[in-house]
Amino acid sequence: MKPLIDAFTNLVARIRGLNYVDEATLREVLREIQRILLRADVSADVVSSITKAIEERFRREKPPEGVTSKEFLIYLLYQELIKALGGEGIPDINITKRPYKLMLIGVEGSGKTTTAAKLARFYIRRNLRVGLIETDVYRPGAYHQLKQLAEKVNALFYGEEDSKDPLGILRRGLDFMFRNKVDLIIIDTAGRHKNEEELLKEAKAIYEEAKPDEVMLVIDATIGKQAAAQAETFMKYVPINSVFLTKMDSTAKAGGALTSVIKSGARIKFIGVGEDIDDIEVFDPRRFVSRLLGMGDLETLIEKIRAIEEEREIMEEIEEGKLNLLTIKKQLDSILKLGPLSKILELLPASMLPIQFRAVMMDEEKVRNAQEMLRRWRYILDSMTKEELLNPEIINASRIRRIAKGAGVTPKDVKELLNYYQLMKRMINQIKKSRKKLGRLVGE
Ligand SMILES: Nc1nc2c(ncn2[C@@H]2O[C@H](COP(=O)(O)OP(=O)(O)OP(=O)(O)O)[C@@H](O)[C@H]2O)c(=O)[nH]1
Ligand SMILES: [Mg+2]
Incomplete structure (x- = not known):
């Protein structure tokens, strides 16, 4: 890279x-x-x-x-x-049920066993109990390789040193993990086979036996744009839910591996950036590109442009008459993202600001209070239903009480926000009216 x-x-x-x-x-x-x-x-x-x-x-x-x-x-x-690289979203790495079964597959040497340990460490750090099962009976030493790694990261381990029966190991391993109340079970599989067909068939058999909640395909990024073809081959046998791209650190072809996998429709969840157990990263396209472009000082520029664009979009919505609480929610998000209120107040058109802000812009303490109020409003908006956001008119007294309770504020706070909304709405209507008048005057 x-x-x-x-x-x-x-x-x-x-x-x-x-x-x-x-x-x-x-x-x-x-x-x-x-x-x-x-x-x-x-x-x-x-x-x-x-x-x-x-x-x-x-x-x-x-x-x-x-x-x-x-x-x-x-x-x-x-x-x-x-x-x-797939847009701005970051992959969802949450474990959605307990126990959660994660199965790793991939060709020989792609990094499955190392990755199993990296993932175990990653989730143990998030306070989960993690167990590792080794079903590889072909590679000499696979059992010891994962056993040692499991000890290193403090994960439970199940394997059978001399067994030749992957499905049997799997069944007993799952049973062992269930009994030990593990939250996340990671199943390592073999990559070494007579041929690709055999590998895929075994992957399928293990998939059917394990019924995993997630199948993660491990791909070596050094194969570059061929990664997509590999993903597609596997998909023919087993549904692939996510991809772990390894060896991103040691290849000049990382760009090809990433873009081709994404184009194939598979979702990259993690990348491996070194041989060490801690060399694992959640794949975040924004962060990745920032690193590529050597950001740091560029970040301010990007944030600035993004904020301006967001504001512009919101203004457009408002001008189209689409003002509702959702608009205000978006607006608050972009304001809060920008940081200190005092700085950004200068950026916003005065007409967009709550009346009470305009007078207090210079006073630091008041600005702090205003910032607090915005935060409170944000909580309030969070505890509203979509319907309420889109049609604020339906919010009656009992809804106000429910919303206030959900946001941990007083009903008065909720009313304050609703008043602000009404005020904005009136202002916008006035602006529209005066524009129309102006339009007639200049003969539009
Ligand atoms: N530089 C680098 N090396 C890695 C990374 N992930 C794995 N490796 C190395 O890749 C080699 C193969 O890793 P394994 O985990 O044994 O691969 P495997 O897929 O389990 O291999 P088989 O069990 O034979 O199918 C090892 O030398 C690892 O240290 C990575 O992100 N970066
Ligand atoms: Mg292995």
Whole structure:
């Protein structure tokens, strides 16, 4: 991954050093992005869709106020890379039931056994009781390999040293884990077989016997864009719920592995970034791209643009007359995300602010109180139903009491928020009316 990070960090530094982005530099930057991605083994069609999107958006969209064109170009690169990696969401790593059975499959040497231990440590740190079952009867030493790892991470272990019966081990192993009230059972399987067909058949048999809550395919990222084909082969035999990409640290092809797996429709949950047991990360496209682009100081820029865009979207909704409490909820989220209220109050149009804010903007303590109030409002909105958010008019006294209780505030607090909503609504109607009047005056 290092070469990829270096290449992108250099590119970003170069863009930032430009005076401004003219046609020739835009072309050059796009070509460089292509080169970097192709070198990372990203397939040509994915590369082209990334650079096309950047180019089109750069030509079509205007940078938000206060953002230079080169900053905007970096931002588009950031956004389109995230999109190619599956978007901004982070995978859900919660264990949804107890015990939860997680089965690992993958070809020989992909990193299953190491990964089993990494996952065990990861969830033990989250206070779960974790058990490891070794069903690999082919690789010499597989039993000892996982047993030792289990001891290292303090997980329960079940295996049978001389058995040749994977399904028997599995049955007894599950039984052992149930009796020991384990929360998460991780089943390691064999990768070494006479041929691929045999491997897949055994994976299927173990799947049918274990009835796992999740099948996680372990793929070695060093195979680059071929990862998708591997995932698809496995999917023909066993439903794959998630993917663990290993050896991200030791390959220049990480980009290809990631994008191809994502394009195949499989969900990447974790990545392995080293041989050590702690070298595991939840796959978070945003964080990943930030690292690629050598962010740090770029983060402020990205946050700034995102906040401005969000505000713009909310304003558009409001202008379309779609004001409801959901709009206000979104608005509060974007405000709270931005941090200190005093700073961002300057960013917002005064008409968007609750009356009581405008006068107090300069007074620090009052600003703190206002921030507290916003937080309170956020809790209140959280304890409303979707219906209430969309149709605030239905909120009567008994609903107010329920909402207040759920949010841990007083009914008066809820009423305060509802008053603010009514006030905004009146203001918007007034603005609309006066616009119409103005429209008639100028003969629109
Ligand atoms: N650099 C690096 N090495 C890894 C990572 N994950 C696993 N490995 C190494 O990959 C090699 C194979 O790992 P195993 O866990 O034994 O792979 P396996 O899939 O269980 O192999 P079989 O049981 O033969 O199918 C070991 O040397 C691991 O240390 C990773 O994220 N980064
Ligand atoms: Mg193994």
